[in-house]
Amino acid sequence: MSMLSVERLEMEYQSDRGPVRAVRGVSFAVERGNFYTLLGPSGCGKTSTLRCIAGLETPTAGKITIGEEVVYDRQTRVVVPTHRRAVGMVFQSYAIWPHLTVFDNVGFPLVHGKNRVPRARVRPMVERALDLVQLGHLADRPAPALSGGQQQRVALARAIVYEPDLLLLDEPLSNLDAKLREEMRQELKDLVARLNITTLYVTHDQTEALAMSNLVAVMYEGEIVQEGSPQDVYLRPASPFTANFVGKTNLLNGAVAGGGVETAHGLITIPLPDWTKEAASVVLAFRPEAVALEASDGPIAANTIRGSVSGSSFVGETLEYVVTASEDAFKVKGDPFAPFRIGDEVDLHLPSDRVLIMPGDEATRAELAAAAQLAAAE
Template identity: 50%
Template sequence: MNSAGYGSGAAPKNSMIIAELRGVSKRFGEVCAASDLNLSIGEGEFLSFLGPSGCGKTTALRMLAGFETPTEGDVLLDGEVVNNLDAHVRPVNMVFQHYALFPHMTVAQNIGYGLRQIRPRIPKAAIAEKVGKALATVRLVGLEDRRIWELSGGQQQRVALARAIVNEPKLLLLDEPMAALDRKLRKEMQIELQNLQRQLGITFVLVTHDQEEALSMSDRICIMRDGKIIQIGSPQELYDRPRNRYVAGFVGTSNFFDGKVTGASQDLTSVLLQNGAEVTGRAMAEVSVGQEICISVRPEQIRLCRDGEGESVVVLNRIFLGEHTEYLVMHETLGEFLVLSPRQSELNDGPFNTGDALSAAWDVSAALVLDRN
């Protein structure tokens, strides 16, 4: 298995490749921060690197930006190797987690800073025109003369975005740009970023550890761990067909049950769980009899009812989440697992309460047989 993992690292079909990582590794002394990364990024694509702290996603982004040089392999932009090309001459801009705005400058001065560094110099009138267009794009017209400390967090982020897009880069890199925002503002900015990307047609590459952020915004997601790309795919592909337990646990919420394969056919796999229960599911990769695997079942794919077919469970806890209600239930053999019940279901049948004895069931197609790693 190469570093592209489960799913190809190729850019989407009919998309012109704008950036590539070819066998790229980066070491800091004895520490390998990125290992054999292979990835093609298409023009106009919104791609995210997703993973926990220290997984290598920011290192990958910094190599695309030119702030780090690969120890091995090549970084390409528009088909040209740019390993030794300085960051400031690449057709790339970056929005940092803490924005890196100049507090002594006005909003307009911050946005136009990069334009003023270009040689030969751009006429002041042309800079003012470009800054004005960028202000309009991020909806900051009228705030051009304010200082940075006079702006809200969301406004500061828009300034950072305007400064990044004013040079019309081919590639815009975003290093956890919404980490400092509260939940409501973060949701608003996610929508604005998507709209901005569609409006400009610029290729966006986002680094985040927030799965909801990546799922809601991206065309494709690279799941990373220990400096490697584990799986690449669309949000739906990663959610519905995770390669292993790590991906299934990082993209969404899932219940996991460990066991061994007892039988496998083209469509269905029989599993004997550690607790003695027998379960049938769909294998996400080739498996063999005796192989240790885990079964993954998403909470929203489990049905609860008072009277019906299924396994007998008891409700241990209930959390109302608005659109859904989350139940923690106990099964005599399977143990504890989560169930997510839609609001409409509760409106029809009434809510379940702690201590209720219920039946739980899921379709065979909902049980995914995954590699444990």
């Protein structure tokens, strides 16, 4: 039984240059207690989808069910307004009301909202929520006197204080600095796991998506291009967009040949899926960390590209190299304790199970280019 189900959701809004189809037939379901993430670049429709679920935007078509209740259905013209939906939400700006104290911010839904509780129960419930986010000691502080991280926690406490069926998180970590973001990521994950609250998370940050989710849906141009576990999405990207947007990817053009793909760097032996029988050209994709990097020694082995190191940058836990082989440049990761120098001859070994094969048509190329650009922009 799923807690949230979205079926063929469409949303359109009017911009200065005419109508924009922000969401195009998005369908997915979130099981009770799961952490589900919509991942994509800005403008991909992930926030619009979330806002439709919260009732802050009105879709143009589709159906949304939260728990047992249909909150939006175009066919039967059901539109439940935001304040009657059983959701809690944390906004990107936190939206902490500056005229109230921390306590009153968190207590607001219990005092004024549809989840009103008797006066006597407000204090213990607010205190429990504040303790959960470790802010119990700041209850009487005026809200503007809080740091960014503390405001974030208040926003979270306010969203969970009335124990909603569904927690919606709209890029909640994007306004925090890098160190704090990492801390909060872990804390948030632990908290929702402890409360066993169904969570829908929206982010453009792949690390957040991979680290926190049970399921990730990658969105691009208003559509879900891949849904799967973090491992699926990262290790077995089903679309060129996912491959190039989530994490870094090397691309290699080639043609199908007996038992593998013939490339500018020789034959790469990999299992060939059925569709390749009709494909003239294909694209091979592999992650920088999928490659084994070794100093060149003797003749070139199978599934190996020989090149020379043309760039390296030390980022702490790893060394990122650029290896040039004839016309192509590949991103590769290496051991920071055993560095290569610029100009060193190296061999890249491509294990056949870590190389992804995709059609080499125009559509794939366009998607790859778009994803690379968007990933760079994020």
